Amino acid sequence: MAGAKTFEVLSPGIMSTVQDLGRFGCARYGVAASGALDGFATRVGNLLVGNDENAAVVETTLMGLRMKALRDTVVAVTGGNLQPRSDRDLLPLWRSKLVREGEIIGFSGPASGFRAYLAVAGGFKVASVMGSRSTNLASGFGGFEGRALRKGDILAAGPTGDPVRFADRVFPPEAVPVYASPWRLRILWGPQDDHFSEEGRQTFVTAAFSVSPDSDRTGIRLNGPAVGRKPGLDESIISEGILSGAIQVPGDGQPIIILGETASGGYRKIATVVSADLHLLGQITPGDEIRFEAVAMETAVQALRELQNKIDKFKRSLK
Amino acid sequence: MKSNVDGVLRADGIEGSSTGRRHAPLRFRPMGDRSFLVELGEKISPDVNCRVQQLMRQLQDAQLQGVRELAPGYRSLLVVFDPLAIAPDHLKERITEIDAHPLAAGLTPAKQLTVPVFYGGEYGPDLEAVAAQIGISTDEVVRLHTGTVYRVYMIGFTPGYPYLGELPAELAVPRRRTPRTRVPKGSVGIAQRQTGIYPVESPGGWQIIGWTPIELFDSGRPLPSLLEMGDRVKFEAVRPVEI
Incomplete structure (x- = not known):
């Protein structure tokens, strides 16, 4: 119609x-x-x-x-x-x-x-x-x-x-969600966190990253201390499927949070933003500051359940 | 079981045969709380890629509850799911079970496509530099590029973009130092042991050696991508006047 x-x-x-x-x-x-x-x-x-x-x-x-x-x-x-x-x-x-x-x-x-x-x-x-x-x-x-x-x-x-x-x-x-910098984004390690050095992983969860003006609907580009990979590894990996929230780290060590316009990629992903925080990615603004906090799988799923509960509760109130 | 249709290529789909050949166990790499990569091998190989294709087909057929997307790569399958609809551990178990019982019928036959290409000049701005870098003539580059039947290992990067392999070792050159911000639609590129075709204008770092008028992607077609994983591609050198 x-x-x-x-x-x-x-x-x-x-x-x-x-x-x-x-x-x-x-x-x-x-x-x-x-x-x-x-x-x-x-x-x-x-x-x-x-x-x-x-x-x-x-x-x-x-x-x-x-x-x-x-x-x-x-x-x-x-x-x-x-x-x-x-x-x-x-x-x-x-x-x-x-x-x-x-x-x-x-x-x-x-x-x-x-x-x-x-x-x-x-x-x-x-x-x-x-x-x-x-x-x-x-x-x-x-x-x-x-x-x-x-x-x-x-x-x-x-x-x-x-x-x-x-x-x-x-x-x-x-x-109503609060959208404010500095952002604290919860992540789960992987899929290739084991390709990064212990120091690189520490940097990732302790440093403050600033959001680059180059960010767009394909990805949020971050500037900060380089997140180092293990020695002897190439810059790229064999291309594989990817989805929004995955955080890839190219050769220069500056992380990029992948958004919704990419189906595959050939860079290592150190971590992935939890589903419950994905909606915040749409509100992150160039110049903002981001810190990453590693959580456990159960915490991530529980957070998603709580977000879903907000929607379900609202839906019930409309009936 | 032969999955090729051209009768020239080596038999494929062996991993899916009822002989049940043993292979490496699946490795799951979580990508957040709503997806994991199922890795079926370490390296780029037709056998590993066939297993990816096979597992994808089986998971499509199984229609598991909560699974939202299957994205195949060279050696892995990304499985995206709703963690509130299915527990990741349960899904892993189901996938492992399914993988242990390969399709009796094997994969559907692959198709082979011959792609006409205008090599060099304005159509392939990097052809001469590639030839010079390798130390052979441009004719020899074209002869090598057209002399192989390539497998479509995956479709990615942009809609309909085929990653084709393997390029003859003699033609292996690195990506351009500085990627182009605009590579024209139809450009044929090479990088390392891969070759590919740009379905739409996009940024790109591969060395562009030619151009084809073929339409690789049309969102209005029932099957939007002309090529699918497992298909075969052969390039053929043509001159503009022939089309």
């Missing part, structure tokens, strides 16, 4: 793309997951407006996105506080709100975090490609015409019946 024209892009800002929770099952064709980098904010945003958690949203980075509503609809902005504004009314984060035809919403810049998510009742209507509505920027497919949004693009949303019934829902403030 074709959706109704819902928003016109007046300015795309630094970078805005259509994303869902990612594309799975196509890694054997070299197709990475892509998807919203802050999956938690995406899920909550969709639930606020009455959607399935995996509906397509607009992910916008840093500042500058402005969109005009082409009909009355209900939206929710979640994720980083990029200071969303409406030309008519307040536009608070983490709650759903009715916007009127002609109303203009915009993002003026970060007070905290790096990426904001705009969910709309019915979900942004773009074709599902290989099982997902996420944008694959490297190959130019999925999302909105396989690319970042541009001025003049018209975004459609799915049918909702009467969206007003989803307005003014609130995600509990105590459950």
